[in-house]
Amino acid sequence: MSIKNAFYAQSGGVTAVINASACGVIETARANSDKIGTVYAGHNGIIGALREELIDTSLESKEDIAALRHTPSGAFGSCRYKLKNFEENKREYERLIEVFQAHNIGYFFYNGGGDSQDTAYKVSQLSEKMGYPITCIGVPKTVDNDLPFTDNCPGFGSVAKYVAISTQEAAMDIQSMCESSTKVFILEVMGRHAGWIAAAGGLAGKDASEAPHIILFPEVAFDREKFLARVDDSVKKYGYCVVVASEGAQYEDGRFVADAGQKDAFGHTQLGGVAPALANMVKQALGYKYHWAVADYLQRAARHIASATDVDQAYAMGKAAVEFALEGRNAVMPIIVREPGEHYKWTIGEAPLSQVANQEKKMPIHYITDDGFGITEECRRYLEPLIRGEDYPPYEHNGLPKYVKLKNTLAEKKLSTSFDI
Amino acid sequence: MSIKNAFYAQSGGVTAVINASACGVIETARANSDKIGTVYAGHNGIIGALREELIDTSLESKEDIAALRHTPSGAFGSCRYKLKNFEENKREYERLIEVFQAHNIGYFFYNGGGDSQDTAYKVSQLSEKMGYPITCIGVPKTVDNDLPFTDNCPGFGSVAKYVAISTQEAAMDIQSMCESSTKVFILEVMGRHAGWIAAAGGLAGKDASEAPHIILFPEVAFDREKFLARVDDSVKKYGYCVVVASEGAQYEDGRFVADAGQKDAFGHTQLGGVAPALANMVKQALGYKYHWAVADYLQRAARHIASATDVDQAYAMGKAAVEFALEGRNAVMPIIVREPGEHYKWTIGEAPLSQVANQEKKMPIHYITDDGFGITEECRRYLEPLIRGEDYPPYEHNGLPKYVKLKNTLAEKKLSTSFDI
Known part of the structure; x- marks a missing residue:
């Protein structure tokens, strides 16, 4: 053979x-x-x-x-x-x-x-x-961690680590400035159908008294009033509020929060971003100084x-x-x-x-706290091991990681026919 | 004494x-x-x-x-x-x-x-x-690197490193997907008046043939047509286009690119973000699939x-x-x-x-290439040493950095009067 x-x-x-x-x-x-x-x-x-x-x-x-x-x-x-x-x-x-x-x-x-x-x-x-x-x-x-059968998916742990650390670092930044500057910070992360990545942001704090104060999952229907009340409550209690929002956060009727119906000067519909949409709600309703970030590809490439x-x-x-x-x-x-x-x-x-x-594996409902804004201890126990340990790439003298670029030489074609995709 | x-x-x-x-x-x-x-x-x-x-x-x-x-x-x-x-x-x-x-x-x-x-x-x-x-x-x-006299400002080198690495990593991501998915990626970085941070994104590539293909500086008047032509050219030549945009990018008349005149469904003016504004231009004019990220506080807290x-x-x-x-x-x-x-x-x-x-120190004009979209060799020589070396924090067993939280005990007050800010 x-x-x-x-x-x-x-x-x-x-x-x-x-x-x-x-x-x-x-x-x-x-x-x-x-x-x-x-x-x-x-x-x-x-x-x-x-x-x-x-x-x-x-x-x-x-x-x-x-x-x-x-x-x-x-x-x-x-x-x-x-x-x-x-x-x-x-x-x-x-x-x-x-x-x-x-x-x-x-x-x-x-x-x-x-x-x-x-x-x-x-x-x-x-x-x-x-x-x-x-x-x-x-x-x-x-990165979405939504495959069935496997306890977790390769790719997710690293996004989760990036999101947890970024949330922790940004939260410390806001906290140190909130007395006379930004009071609300919103970080938008990936996850159109499942809230696993947003949940990882929850690892940045030990419980509801620490940032992030609010996590928005696609699995929990978004309620504008409830959200704004919680933002206001956090600012009043802690001086600031950190929100980690899944890009897939949606209203009861399935409409994405990101789809805020924006139009530009020419009347064209504008592309969302759940973070700016939420920031706008906060501004209109509460008037707090805010900042927002959208991690997008940075999170999965990090x-x-x-x-x-x-x-x-x-x-x-x-x-x-x-x-x-x-x-x-x-x-x-x-x-x-x-x-x-x-x-x-x-x-x-x-x-x-x-x-x-x-098949898609969503967050189990008992991984989300009853108020819909946080992760439970069980969720924490599930997530924590997945972000453990650092595996740093080597670096060039110029301060950038030494990532490899392969030669990627194509094998000689053996067929005379081509194929249109 | x-x-x-x-x-x-x-x-x-x-x-x-x-x-x-x-x-x-x-x-x-x-x-x-x-x-x-x-x-x-x-x-x-x-x-x-x-x-x-x-x-x-x-x-x-x-x-x-x-x-x-x-x-x-x-x-x-x-x-x-x-x-x-x-x-x-x-x-x-x-x-x-x-x-x-x-x-x-x-x-x-x-x-x-x-x-x-x-x-x-x-x-x-x-x-x-x-x-x-x-x-x-x-x-x-x-982080803005805009103090006079000093060759550079503490704080800038770390943002610069974060932005250079994030640009490099995201660019590798886009490049690997561009055949059948995203073709244009826009990263918005800080710098309302000076383009130093955006310039650091330029360290991700060796020259104009490598990502980022376009850098937008506040120091160079934004020209929509020229920008779109360059995006199109990059996609046609390399299969994709990576843009690093300073939040302070502005038109000849001083209007911010981020101020795209958006209105939401209620007619309220929407908050910008130069990245989504640029993404929208690309979508309207060229129709390419795009993604965008806004690093915001993540960059300066990293x-x-x-x-x-x-x-x-x-x-x-x-x-x-x-x-x-x-x-x-x-x-x-x-x-x-x-x-x-x-x-x-x-x-x-x-x-x-x-x-x-x-006083504010802007980017010297000879640090920007003649086309206004890149950094010169002289700029590269200036920036590179500032991002050299990694200084990792220690980590907890739970996978998060071990950052210190001080006791911050206030000294007993000695004055009977208070002071309103």
Whole structure:
């Protein structure tokens, strides 16, 4: 039996640690070169497979692959592209088989969130539906922490650490100025459907008396009056108020708070931002001096302050994916299992791709305090271990992190046909 | 001669390293306890002096004072409060003398930017104008880097490092996604009058071919058409475009770009944000998928990624202030002097408070490229040393930095009168 090559790709929004998973996949494949041939990385995710743009990772040095562990973003390019259903676009699947066959690919590793695991699941059906033998393993990744089965998702711990520290630091800033300056600060964080990232802001304070005084979750209907009353109460009690708002905060009727109906001078609808919308409410109703920040991509790219736990887990998921494949498992995704006990300990389990795809794990309601504005002790116990430890990248003399830029040399094309996305 | 006590206070917007200056002041005073008595810190800056709210720093442990070096924000509270002219409000000056006299204060250290050095200068005139002998030394601080005489300001290097790294990390994120997702990313940074912080974003790339592709300075009139053309050009050439925009970016006529004339659903004027205003232009004119971030306080509070050079200099300024006082100098401020030569080296000089106050140092025009969108090699040579080195705070087991919270015990009041601010 000839040794099969592997295809690895990154999909969906990138994170501070998705390259650590890539590092785990490639290093583990290299360590098993008697069983796995070349690892080809898709240039821009599955798009690279469809276009036959395969990056030959065997041309990268051992040092550069190792440096992926501390390099944020997607080193091979990621994509937002979802395969259609088999029946809807059979041509896509035929193309994948052509490309995989041409490059002797027998292993498929797909690194992403819910949508991406849907793609991985569809590819895993190629064997059955089209008679092409391929071992297909998902590698979990998402800052949103919304994949089912796994205790948490690689990528989340580092965003959580960034948001917790940023909230802590900004809160100290406001507190020291509130006597004669800014009294209300609003930090907008990611999480359109689930409040995990906003919840992480809650780690900045020990309880409701410490900042953040208010967290807004997509899981709790936004009530303008209740929100303003709490802001006012915090300012009166503590001298200031810090709010961490999920971008997905919404009213009872499902309308996003960010969608404040703004128009510019020409009458064009303006793009939201839940932070400026909230700031405006505070200004109109209470008149307090405010500031707001929108962390946006900074939060998910912040490898400079990645969680060591997260980096370890991201690497371990990549490594486990290759080991699963070598053990003959198929259509599964390694997951993180939290072991019972007082001290945090995790092991690796597995989940079937057929059940992972397209599911969303929201915050359990008992992780949110009764007033809807904070996190419970149980939530805290869940979140804390995930942000533990610092895993600093090396730095250049010029004061910037030494992130690796791979050569990303494409393998020679073997097919004469091209494919339009 | 009885030993005189000292008054130290923090003023204006706080920074990641203003407490390092406080640490320098207090440790140096303690090391000279034969010449300087207790260091009283103003609770909320000069307001603390007026209200006779003096924090007795002698009640803080050696360890806690040492921990100020790695703790962001203003440990004693800061303020936005400017003393009026002597002639306009003589009562304020009389009150200061009463409080200083009551607590045997002979040294005055004021840690702040341009406005604060104006206050320091006014206090230094107390000797002459009101016959109260006091040695008055300014301690420079401002993230805006706009104080005259000093080569750079403590506080700036750490913001610069944060902005350079955040730009680098976010740019890598966009680059990896641009094939099928976001193509334009805009990061808004501080700097209402001077573009120093925005310039620091330029350190993320080696030249115009690397992100950030566009920097918007307050010093260069904003030209909508030219801006949009450059965005389009970058997307076409590199696949994506990263913009670092100073909050102070403005049109030829002085109107802020952030002031986009937005109205909400009720017709209320909306608060700007240059980033969302620019994003909207891009959307309307070019239709590219965009994202934007507003760093706001996160940038100046980010002690977790402070520049080691900046921390050293902030401490050194506090130390030098006390040494200057002990050498009998008065009405001066220690400054950072860049020594000539290929390798960065700095020493400590001094500037007279009478000339420091109320001056603003803008970016020299030869630090900005001819097209107005980038920084020159000379600017790069100026900025780079300021972000060199990492000075990480210690961390708690829970994954958060171990920042110190002082006891901040107020000294017993000796005056029967209060003072309304």
